[in-house]
Amino acid sequence: MFNKLAVASILSSTASAFTLPTSRTSTPTSSSTTLKSTVDPSVVTKKEYQDICGVEFDDANLASRLQKTSYLYPKHVEVIEDFAPLVDKMVDEILLETGDKAWQPQDYLPDLSVDNYMDSIKSLREAAAGVPDDLFVVLVGDMVTEEALPTYQTLLNTFEGCDDPIGTTDSPWARWSRGWTSEENRHGDLLNKYLYLSGKCDMRSIEVTIQHLITSGFNPGARKDPYRGFLYTSFQERATKISHGNVGKLAKEHGATDLQRICAKIAGDEGRHEKAYQAFSAEILKRDPDGLLMEFGDLMRGQIVMPAELMTDGKDAKLYENFSEVAQRLGVYTAIDYADIIQHLVDHWKIGELTGLSPEAEKEQEYICRLPDRYRKLAERSLNKKKEQEVVPQSFSWIFDRKV
Ligand SMILES: [Fe+2]
Ligand SMILES: [Fe+2]
Numbered sequence: 183m184f185n186k187l188a189v190a191s192i193l194s195s196t197a198s199a200f201t202l203p204t205s206r207t208s209t210p211t212s213s214s215t216t217l218k219s220t221v222d223p224s225v226v227t228k229k230e231y232q233d234i235c236g237v238e239f240d241d242a243n244l245a246s247r248l249q250k251t252s253y254l255y256p257k258h259v260e261v262i263e264d265f266a267p268l269v270d271k272m273v274d275e276i277l278l279e280t281g282d283k284a285w286q287p288q289d290y291l292p293d294l295s296v297d298n299y300m301d302s303i304k305s306l307r308e309a310a311a312g313v314p315d316d317l318f319v320v321l322v323g324d325m326v327t328e329e330a331l332p333t334y335q336t337l338l339n340t341f342e343g344c345d346d347p348i349g350t351t352d353s354p355w356a357r358w359s360r361g362w363t364s365e366e367n368r369h370g371d372l373l374n375k376y377l378y379l380s381g382k383c384d385m386r387s388i389e390v391t392i393q394h395l396i397t398s399g400f401n402p403g404a405r406k407d408p409y410r411g412f413l414y415t416s417f418q419e420r421a422t423k424i425s426h427g428n429v430g431k432l433a434k435e436h437g438a439t440d441l442q443r444i445c446a447k448i449a450g451d452e453g454r455h456e457k458a459y460q461a462f463s464a465e466i467l468k469r470d471p472d473g474l475l476m477e478f479g480d481l482m483r484g485q486i487v488m489p490a491e492l493m494t495d496g497k498d499a500k501l502y503e504n505f506s507e508v509a510q511r512l513g514v515y516t517a518i519d520y521a522d523i524i525q526h527l528v529d530h531w532k533i534g535e536l537t538g539l540s541p542e543a544e545k546e547q548e549y550i551c552r553l554p555d556r557y558r559k560l561a562e563r564s565l566n567k568k569k570e571q572e573v574v575p576q577s578f579s580w581i582f583d584r585k586v
Contacts, residue, residue: 241348255407258466258473259343262355262408265465270354272458273361280361287372290444292379303379309438310380316586317432318380319578320514321441322388323505324425325377327490328370328448329392333400334489335363341404341411362455369448376444387579391495398492403484409466409477415459417486420523421515423452428514464531471536472543478533479546482524482553495579504576508586511573517561525554 253259292302313321339345344355377383402418404411430445466474493502509515528534534551575585 244347253342254405255342255409257470258407258409261466261469261473262343262462264469265462266354268465269358269462272461273354273357280364284365285368285447287368287375290372290440290447291375306376306379306440307381309440310382312437313382313433313441314436314586315382315578315581315584316508316512317429317436318382318581319505319586320425320509320512321373321429321433322377322383322578322580323490323493323509324422324429325370325373326388326391326395326493327422327488328366328373330395330400330489331363331366331370332396334366335359337400337402337404338362338411340406341408342406343408344411358458362458365451365455369451372444372448376441383580384582387495391493391501391580394496395490395493398494400487400489400492402487402489403481407477409463409470409474410481412459412462412466413474413478413481414486416456416463416527417523418489419452419456419459420526421486421488421519423449423456424519424523425509425515426452428512432512432514460527460530467531467536471538472540475533475536475539475543475546475550479549482550486520497579498576501578504578507576510568517564518558521554521557521561524550524557528554 292299292306294303338359344359345351346353346356346359348356377388378385402411402414404414426445426449430442430449433439433445434442463474488502488506490505491502493505495501498504506515510517528551533547536547539547577583577585
């Protein structure tokens with residue numbers, strides 16, 4: 183049961199910590215309507231209504247109370263709320279296409295509803311046959327990563343201030359979270375169907391891997407902090423753009439232009455998402471450069487964890503390592519890319535030019551600006567070492583244990 187006095191005192195003590203969102207969280211939502219249609223408030227007393235429905239708060243009150251009482255980073259939430267109008271604009275106008283304008287997986291797949299559907303499947307399979315197994319392994323790994331989208335949406339909703347406490351919350355941040363997810367959902371869907379139609383993969387084994395990955399989860403080290411969350415996604419969206427783009431280029435070299443188009447389309451989405459998350463981080467930087475730099479430095483010391491790190495097919499204990507090894511060998515995503523992405527972020531946010539920082543943040547600034555070169559040196563050293571080593575072919579259950 184709620185102790186109203188205690189709640190009231192928490193509310194008044196935290197109210198000054200940050201301003202209330204000016205967003206549309208106050209719009210009545212469907213769940214309160216459902217309650218009213220189940221129990222008609224006009225035929226019961228207020229006390230009877232509360233006895234039946236438990237709480238007297240409607241969704242908007244509940245959401246606002248949850249926000250006020252549970253933040254670990256009230257200052258960070260205040261900062262991201264401050265540029266919510268820009269997020270709103272991005273959702274509607276710049277970033278996320280919806281409805282008829284949106285591309286859908288079916289636009290890039292054979293239409294099985296037509297009489298001569300076999301012709302298009304046949305040509306897809308003929309082109310796929312020319313794609314070497316190692317590239318297919320990387321494609322499967324990328325697809326498995328995309329298919330663990332439930333994990334990423336869950337994580338996005340842990341970033342304080344951009345969560346969707348009700349499920350239909352009408353704030354810019356909650357709409358961003360759902361809109362982003364709706365776009366990402368196409369990626370795994372499209373790749374999954376392509377791989378299925380190609381006939382080159384053990385789909386069951388791939389499905390086992392996806393189920394394992396979603397079950398295992400993934401910890402990007404965001405710690406519910408929106409600053410860390412957007413730093414992470416700024417990096418990660420660029421990494422996936424690079425990876426899908428390179429798979430597409432290689433697919434084209436092997437004659438699979440349909441696969442190239444698919445990968446390019448997905449890479450295009452990742453590119454738009456990358457821009458958005460980097461813009462969010464830039465807005466934070468304008469308002470709280472010290473705060474963002476402290477988190478950036480700390481996040482980089484822990485290194486950027488890849489979303490599919492915990493993938494397993496239940497057989498190969500080193501599946502993720504083996505998959506990344508192949509991706510690295512093909513040049514789809516390498517340690518050099520890791521260094522380049524950090525460099526891109528440092529340049530894009532003009533980290534080196536920031537002034538007026540606290541002494542601690544200045545230290546982080548220096549550390550961050552030196553990182554790309556350090557990583558590049560390490561990457562070159564390890565690439566040279568690998569060149570001298572003999573490649574030991576690994577079998578992958580995803581392609582019926584063929585070795586690559
Ligand atoms: Fe994606
Ligand atoms: Fe993405």
